[in-house]
Amino acid sequence: MMYIGLDLGTSSLKAILIDDAQDVLAEHSVPLSVQRPFDGWSEQDPKTWCDAATLALKALSQNVDCSSVSGIGLSGHMHGATLLGSDDTPLRPCMLWNDTRSHVEAAEMDADPIFRAVTGNIVFPGFTAPKVEWVRRNESDTFKNTRKILLPKDFLRLFLTGEHASEMSDAAGTAWFDTGARDWSDDLLAACSLSRDHMPRLVEGSAPSGTLRPSFASEVGLPRCVVAGGAGDNAAAAIGAGVVEAGSAFLSLGTSGVLFAANSSYRPDPASAVHTFCHAVPATWHQMGVILAATDALEWLSRLTGQSAAELTRNLGHLTAPGKTLFLPYLGGERTPHNDAAIRGQFLHLDHATNAKEAARAVLQGVSFAFADCKEALAQTGTSLTRALALGGGAKSEHWLHMLATTLDMTLDVPKAGDFGAALGAARLGMMASTGAGAEIATQPPLSSSIDPDPSLAAAMAEGHDRYKRAYQVLKDL
Incomplete structure (x- = not known):
């Protein structure tokens, strides 16, 4: 069997293909660009992630027979705010991890003791919740029309599988998450005028989250395989490095x-x-x-x-x-x-x-x-x-x-x-989700x-x- 890791980075999307021995059989990267229209702003068009994933997966299947791929894992840069309307179309560019325009909103949230008590973290300006609060205050129509909020790799998952899903490592960086309980916090969501309806369902990173859409699998030359929960980029890198x-x-x-x-x-x-x-x-x-x-x-x-x-x-x-x-x-x-x-x-x-x-x-x-x-x-x-x-x-x-x-x-x-980075970690998580293997396969290099x-x-x-x-x-x- 074979497994694919997709790592959505800030400057590129990388795909690797590994076998059961975790040897890398093929890899392909597609560059991405960041827009910085104002000081402290950092944005990307989510459509470019989907285009990049399509190109990368096609490149793998053109170089190697991928008919035995049984699992795909996802990794991505954390904290990004991807706001979707009722038809799952992004309503604005994604505000990235290094976008600091919401520092006022972050400071106000952090001043409320409930955020640190529940999340175990300071509310940093780069986190997802203050970005969405900035949108509520400055782009009210966009906020009113928002039906789902996804992290970057989870928007890529939606494109691949049609599923609104996330996993624990990435969700913990939103400031809406009870990190000890590994679940969304209803209290924190309510404090931000949101509810669980706005959030994706949660799975563990090593668990299945869906399968490739049949039409997309056919387009890129892959079987309809399992897509794992995956991980935020640093947690995925840790899995890749053991x-x-x-x-x-x-x-x-x-x-x-x-x-x-x-x-x-x-x-x-x-x-x-x-x-x-x-x-x-x-x-x-x-x-x-x-x-x-x-x-x-x-x-x-x-x-x-x-x-x-x-x-x-x-x-x-x-x-x-x-x-x-x-x-x-x-x-x-x-x-x-x-x-x-x-x-x-x-x-x-x-x-x-x-x-x-x-x-x-x-x-x-x-x-x-x-x-x-x-x-x-x-x-x-x-x-x-x-x-x-x-x-x-x-x-x-x-x-x-x-x-x-x-x-x-x-x-x-x-x-x-x-x-031994995030792409390998994502592939290992894809292997865990499709075979039932545990963390023992995440060996150090x-x-x-x-x-x-x-x-x-x-x-x-x-x-x-x-x-x-x-x-x-x-x-x-x-």
């Missing part, structure tokens, strides 16, 4: 940055600004420290300098103590630990000697300090990490990994070449290396992190 057992962790250097720890019980601590969500398999949860700009900060510098990210980070040499120049990577606000949608990034202590290489080094170090903030926030909840898998595109930079390991005082394990902290630079990194935190306080007070 981060399920309590105490296991990964650090992801993608567009955003994530320090993810698996838990066997529900351990909320909203004051830390750590996310506490359900994991993608039953009776498990996870915690995350999240920074909004990781490799995105390096891409910003690339656009500014006209040099590619690869050029900027090439030949940086051996790891050294942090320089005088500081970079605060808050290009679109920040989540952990600051919960500050209004703050913006900053370079400090530039001089005539600062060139593109030194600026790149400062950007890498600034993102590393932001991860150190996340590690400290997790420690406040009682989750202390000493090692983690290193995932994401930024993990290809050995210099950056050495910098992170030393800054965080944590060993980073680097997987051997291969895809073989390693190519382990990068330990450099003790000779520990004091310098700690001093640099202290300077970074003081700079944040100065910037916050401006």
Whole structure:
């Protein structure tokens, strides 16, 4: 048998095909674009997700005989607000995870103690509920005509299966969810002038949620197979990397940055600004420290300098103590630990000697300090990490990994070449849903290396992190 994972990312949709041995047989990616019409806005047209999925699945079936595909799993970027009318047509572009226009609405919700008490989380501006409240206040006709609200990957599920369904890991990031009970909260929905009728039904990520529509299956060359509940992107990445057992962790250097720890019980601590969500398999949860700009900060510098990210980070040499120049990577606000949608990034202590290489080094170090903030926030909840898998595109930079390991005082394990991210996790969930297999199939990947902290630079990194935190306080007070 074979299984497909669809990962709906911010910049692309990726499809992979695996067999029973979990070897990747084929893969295909389709680029996606983001629209930012105003500062703090970030939107996508949901139709582009469906078009991308169609292209990707056709590409797989054209390269490999997919007649034995029995399960498809879905992964996607979280928190997006996809508002549908009575005919299931989107009423407006989807407001994405990094859209911060609803910071006023989020602050008002967060000031009501019931939200933190029920969800186990701060209500961040990027979450779904404040976005929908922004629509209610600013686009009243759209809100009145809204019949269903779906997260991005769940709109893709609707296209694939005709089912309005979601699962626990993604639903936990809406601010309408009772994370401990793994169910929608009627009280939180009512507080937002909504009801369960607006919400999709819930399944576990490893359970079936529907089957491919016959006409679509025929169009893309697939049998009418099971579609699993799936997972939000980070929970799916954890399934792909085998981060399920309590105490296991990964650090992801993608567009955003994530320090993810698996838990066997529900351990909320909203004051830390750590996310506490359900994991993608039953009776498990996870915690995350999240920074909004990781490799995105390096891409910003690339656009500014006209040099590619690869050029900027090439030949940086051996790891050294942090320089005088500081970079605060808050290009679109920040989540952990600051919960500050209004703050913006900053370079400090530039001089005539600062060139593109030194600026790149400062950007890498600034993102590393932001991860150190996340590690400290997790420690406040009682989750202390000493090692983690290193995932994401930024993990290809050995210099950056050495910098992170030393800054965080944590060993980073680097997987051997291969895809151990959200697409594989989605495919594994498709395998679970179609075969009845459990989380034991979510094994950790073989390693190519382990990068330990450099003790000779520990004091310098700690001093640099202290300077970074003081700079944040100065910037916050401006």
